[in-house]
Amino acid sequence: xxxxxxxxxxxxxxxxxxxxxxxxxxxxxxxxxxxxxxxxxxxxxxxxxxxxxxxxxxxxxxxxxxxxxxxxxxxxxxxxxxxxxxx
Numbered sequence: 001x002x003x004x005x006x007x008x009x010x011x012x013x014x015x016x017x018x019x020x021x022x023x024x025x026x027x028x029x030x031x032x033x034x035x036x037x038x039x040x041x042x043x044x045x046x047x048x049x050x051x052x053x054x055x056x057x058x059x060x061x062x063x064x065x066x067x068x069x070x071x072x073x074x075x076x077x078x079x080x081x082x083x084x085x086x087x
Contacts, residue, residue, distance in 0.1 A: 007037050 011033060015026045047055075 007034065007041060010037055 011030050014033060015030050018026060018029065
């Protein structure tokens with residue numbers, strides 16, 4: 001869901017809560033509410049789903065690399081310990 005779509009959807013939900021006889025003020029209400037909602041979204045420092053997925057993929061790759069490096073380090077430690085025992 002894009003930020004613009006989320007804001008539009010939120011505004012539609014808010015205006016739908018107005019009484020039926022208040023239809024004449026819906027546009028004005030939405031016009032006044034939109035900047036407040038946009039400012040609130042901006043303050044939240046939200047990321048898009050695409051950005052989130054990219055960071056999640058990066059984190060997964062880093063976890064795999066870390067696990068591989070830890071395994072390699074254990075092998076090196078074991079071989080170093082083994083060499084010290086033979087001297």
